[in-house]
Amino acid sequence: MTGRQTVYLAREVPQAGIDRLERACEVIVREGERPPPHDRLVERLAELEPEGLFCTVSETVDAAVLDASPALRVVGTMSVGYDHVDLAAAAERGVPVGHTPGVLSETTADLAWALLMAGARRVVEADRYVHEGEWETWGPKLLLGRDVHGATLGVVGLGDIGTALARRASGFDMDVLYSHTGRNEAAEAELAASGVDATFRDLDDLLARSDYVSLHVPLTDETTGLIGERELRLMDEGSVLVNTARGEVVDTDALDRALSEGWIRHAALDVTDPEPLPPTHPLLEHAPERLTVAPHIGSASVETRSEMATMTAENVLAGLRGESLPHSALADAGYD
Ligand code: DGY
Numbered sequence: 089m090t091g092r093q094t095v096y097l098a099r100e101v102p103q104a105g106i107d108r109l110e111r112a113c114e115v116i117v118r119e120g121e122r123p124p125p126h127d128r129l130v131e132r133l134a135e136l137e138p139e140g141l142f143c144t145v146s147e148t149v150d151a152a153v154l155d156a157s158p159a160l161r162v163v164g165t166m167s168v169g170y171d172h173v174d175l176a177a178a179a180e181r182g183v184p185v186g187h188t189p190g191v192l193s194e195t196t197a198d199l200a201w202a203l204l205m206a207g208a209r210r211v212v213e214a215d216r217y218v219h220e221g222e223w224e225t226w227g228p229k230l231l232l233g234r235d236v237h238g239a240t241l242g243v244v245g246l247g248d249i250g251t252a253l254a255r256r257a258s259g260f261d262m263d264v265l266y267s268h269t270g271r272n273e274a275a276e277a278e279l280a281a282s283g284v285d286a287t288f289r290d291l292d293d294l295l296a297r298s299d300y301v302s303l304h305v306p307l308t309d310e311t312t313g314l315i316g317e318r319e320l321r322l323m324d325e326g327s328v329l330v331n332t333a334r335g336e337v338v339d340t341d342a343l344d345r346a347l348s349e350g351w352i353r354h355a356a357l358d359v360t361d362p363e364p365l366p367p368t369h370p371l372l373e374h375a376p377e378r379l380t381v382a383p384h385i386g387s388a389s390v391e392t393r394s395e396m397a398t399m400t401a402e403n404v405l406a407g408l409r410g411e412s413l414p415h416s417a418l419a420d421a422g423y424d
Pocket of ligand 1: 145166167168169170192386387
């Protein structure tokens with residue numbers, strides 16, 4: 089026994105985070121590519137009795153997890169989103185929860201932009217066309233996409249990631265609309281300084297006017313199913329829907345019908361409901377012509393994942409020391 093506190097990592101994460109923790113405590117990392125099944129996570133916490141839990145978006149942290157280790161003093165999730173953590177249960181038990189806001193905004197906006205461009209210019213479909221040996225000649229009408237420059241971008245949720253995405257429109261001479269819980273004048277000013285005039289619209293109006301709609305809302309009771317049949321029918325039939333937020337923000341059955349019946353032209357998704365999307369899921373029948381899907385890699389750059397791991401370690405260490413967390417999900421969600 090070293091007398092040092094123990095932190096259990098539910099996943100293998102970038103080494104920078106592990107190194108940071110190892111300087112101050114005992115670190116036990118669950119090996120393997122897959123997340124632990126929920127009952128296995130509970131079991132390990134009960135066996136190891138760690139003071140800290142370092143988790144990711146793949147683990148559901150509910151009352152059973154929070155109660156498994158009697159010594160638990162802090163949870164750090166290596167994500168900005170905390171919809172997988174029962175914050176009310178954590179607050180009730182006095183267990184602080186850390187997350188990683190800000191650090192991944194630009195990286196996630198990069199991926200949202202890549203998906204938007206891929207959907208617009210049929211990049212994945214074109215790649216598949218070449219690989220399948222169909223490229224026999226240059227074609228005047230081959231794989232025609234839609235312009236991004238000069239088009240209208242609708243940003244749903246003008247938080248850090250939505251603002252970073254909107255800023256990318258400045259090089260493309262786009263009209264930028266946004267919807268939010270209310271006007272976000274600070275973000276509007278920041279965008280104006282980058283040459284983007286972002287205009288506030290209600291969601292229905294934004295959906296009806298935009299060629300590209302990109303979702304950047306957190307998953308809450310209010311945003312679950314935000315984009316359903318009614319909303320998809322409001323969109324232009326030439327439009328592209330991009331989702332790098334959470335799969336549950338979009339009603340999957342409604343999206344399936346929208347793509348089958350051509351209510352919109354393309355959906356480019358980094359997140360799905362269910363997630364992971366099984367290879368036999370009906371939605372995948374729309375790929376690649378009407379659907380582009382990535383496996384939840386919005387923040388997946390070497391630099392950003394390393395910073396997220398370090399930031400999560402800092403949150404956990406602060407919790408172990410009994411200090412306020414540098415990035416508290418409970419505070420950000422209004423619990424303290
Ligand atoms: C997050 O941080 O919430 C992402 O979804 C995972 O990186």
